[in-house]
Amino acid sequence: MHSYVDFMTLGASVGGLRIGDMLVTLIFFLILMVLLRIFAWGPLMNMMEKRENYVANEIDAAEKSRAEAEKDAKAATDQLNSVRQEAQKIIEDAKTAGVRQEQDIIESARAEAERIKEQAQADIQNEKEQAIQALQAQVASLSVLVASKVIEKEINEQDQTEFINDYIKEVGEER
Numbered sequence: 001m002h003s004y005v006d007f008m009t010l011g012a013s014v015g016g017l018r019i020g021d022m023l024v025t026l027i028f029f030l031i032l033m034v035l036l037r038i039f040a041w042g043p044l045m046n047m048m049e050k051r052e053n054y055v056a057n058e059i060d061a062a063e064k065s066r067a068e069a070e071k072d073a074k075a076a077t078d079q080l081n082s083v084r085q086e087a088q089k090i091i092e093d094a095k096t097a098g099v100r101q102e103q104d105i106i107e108s109a110r111a112e113a114e115r116i117k118e119q120a121q122a123d124i125q126n127e128k129e130q131a132i133q134a135l136q137a138q139v140a141s142l143s144v145l146v147a148s149k150v151i152e153k154e155i156n157e158q159d160q161t162e163f164i165n166d167y168i169k170e171v172g173e174e175r
Helices: 003-011 019-152 155-172
Strands: none
Touching: 019 155
């Protein structure tokens, strides 16, 4: 230590500062800088680089997540639009089927009404023909009856009127 003190005392002084003290301080400072570079600066820079990489990776992951979320949102929107279109198509198909079914029912009802009308007309025609045949049979039997009564007695005008009225009453009662 003695040599260090001698070295310090040997140095010249410039403006109240000792050059020897300055050199020793400078050497210690340089040694301190080298030690800091080796033991502090390197690990600190490694730590900062790791932190920078971590932040960059987090930003990339967040960007990927955002892009994926946007893609999923677009896919969901597309799917929702597709479902809406399908629902609209189903509704339109149901309306079309309803209109078609309504037309089929109306057409079927018209056909049934026409068939019933034709059947009723045929029944009326049959009843009319049967009535005519029955009336012809009654007229024939009445003609025979009238002829037999005429033969039995001679009819005067008053008897003839009574006879016709009686005949009309008989025909009316048979109906």
